[in-house]
Amino acid sequence: MTSYQPDPLRYDGRMPYRRCGDSGLKLPVISLGFWHNFGDVDDLTESRPIMHRAFDLGITHFDFANNYGPPPGAAERNCGKILKEDLRGHRDELVISSKAGYHMWDGPYGDFGSRKYLLSSLDQSLERLQLDYVDIFYSHRPDPDTPLEETMGALATAVQQGKALYVGISNYTEELAAEANNILANMGVRCLIHQPRYHIFDRWIEHGLTDLLLEKGIGCIPFSPLAQGLLTSRYLDGIPANSRAEKNHGFLQKEEVNKKIDQLHKLQRIAERRGQTLSQMALAWVLHHPAVTSALIGASSVRQLEENTRCLEQLEFTNEELTSIDQAISD
Numbered sequence: 001m002t003s004y005q006p007d008p009l010r011y012d013g014r015m016p017y018r019r020c021g022d023s024g025l026k027l028p029v030i031s032l033g034f035w036h037n038f039g040d041v042d043d044l045t046e047s048r049p050i051m052h053r054a055f056d057l058g059i060t061h062f063d064f065a066n067n068y069g070p071p072p073g074a075a076e077r078n079c080g081k082i083l084k085e086d087l088r089g090h091r092d093e094l095v096i097s098s099k100a101g102y103h104m105w106d107g108p109y110g111d112f113g114s115r116k117y118l119l120s121s122l123d124q125s126l127e128r129l130q131l132d133y134v135d136i137f138y139s140h141r142p143d144p145d146t147p148l149e150e151t152m153g154a155l156a157t158a159v160q161q162g163k164a165l166y167v168g169i170s171n172y173t174e175e176l177a178a179e180a181n182n183i184l185a186n187m188g189v190r191c192l193i194h195q196p197r198y199h200i201f202d203r204w205i206e207h208g209l210t211d212l213l214l215e216k217g218i219g220c221i222p223f224s225p226l227a228q229g230l231l232t233s234r235y236l237d238g239i240p241a242n243s244r245a246e247k248n249h250g251f252l253q254k255e256e257v258n259k260k261i262d263q264l265h266k267l268q269r270i271a272e273r274r275g276q277t278l279s280q281m282a283l284a285w286v287l288h289h290p291a292v293t294s295a296l297i298g299a300s301s302v303r304q305l306e307e308n309t310r311c312l313e314q315l316e317f318t319n320e321e322l323t324s325i326d327q328a329i330s331d
């Protein structure tokens with residue numbers, strides 16, 4: 001238990017909140033995800049200060065999944081404890097999400113998109129998080145072998161049971177997202193949000209998905225907007241100890257860093273001319289897309305979180321800047 005007292009000025013206007021699609025729910029333009037840095041292998045002395053600072057900065061949305069760790073489940077368990085001890089009195093100020101869709105437990109019922117898996121997993125997440133409900137429950141990825149009606153039906157049941165206030169989808173193509181949205185609408189449930197990967201190097205969502213989201217009034221919360229740390233100053237002088245690319249359990253490959261290094265230096269120079277760091281420019285770039293509600297970042301320190309949220313001081317781009325970003329990554 002700590003004596004944490006949230007900053008009384010946290011809603012003073014520095015953090016903008018955008019409406020999530022056509023829904024009534026507003027999300028902070030920067031949200032914090034718990035994929036890395038909050039597992040049992042991580043330095044948990046940083047976890048508590050990161051969560052406190054995020055809340056003080058107006059970041060009211062924390063994103064989990066059943067399998068975040070390592071080991072799977074650890075991030076929900078470690079942060080559930082902190083939520084209970086330090087933020088219990090602020091539950092109604094927080095939007096907490098979780099997901100199921102990737103491998104979580106052995107046997108035929110611990111993966112993908114069956115009703116059996118999704119609803120059992122949600123119960124397990126609630127127990128680890130020590131919460132009665134999550135605000136958003138996602139299907140983490142489409143399941144090629146389960147009828148979409150069954151997966152969406154499980155999400156609708158989570159809402160009907162009061163275990164989730166809203167539902168979302170993640171990693172769904174434009175076609176599957178359209179189908180999922182129709183099925184949910186027919187069940188009287190809004191598809192609140194889509195969580196896809198999107199950053200300066202990976203623009204797949206611009207080829208149809210974002211048009212669909214705008215047309216249907218579905219929010220969009222891109223994950224890994226910093227390309228897991230590539231689009232920051234982290235790797236400009238090599239691969240530092242303790243960085244994601246250096247860790248065995250990380251998902252960022254050293255080869256990927258080395259392949260991109262020239263482009264990163266070019267992008268860094270553009271950011272400098274804008275009076276920003278590379279991470280600030282990368283976040284502003286994602287937030288510049290009209291379909292985007294919030295950028296879902298990760299952070300391994302309070303310093304990173306603070307640097308990143310200062311992107312809000314310069315969100316506009318000139319056409320010349322946008323063109324030079326495109327050129328920097330196409331060279």
Ligand SMILES: NC(=O)c1ccc[n+]([C@@H]2O[C@H](COP(=O)([O-])OP(=O)(O)OC[C@H]3O[C@@H](n4cnc5c(N)ncnc54)[C@H](OP(=O)(O)O)[C@@H]3O)[C@@H](O)[C@H]2O)c1
Nearest residue numbers: 033034035223224225226227228229232243244297298300
């Ligand atoms: N739906 C899905 O399938 C899916 C998939 C992936 C992620 N997500 C969600 O998206 C969230 C964010 O993903 P992500 O962690 O890959 O996001 P990211 O923001 O692209 O990368 C975060 C990492 O970049 C580094 N970093 C961040 N700010 C920095 C700064 N200012 N200077 C230097 N380095 C900095 C840190 O890595 P170091 O550890 O090296 O310091 C940090 O852990 C996840 O936590 C999760 O909630 C969802």
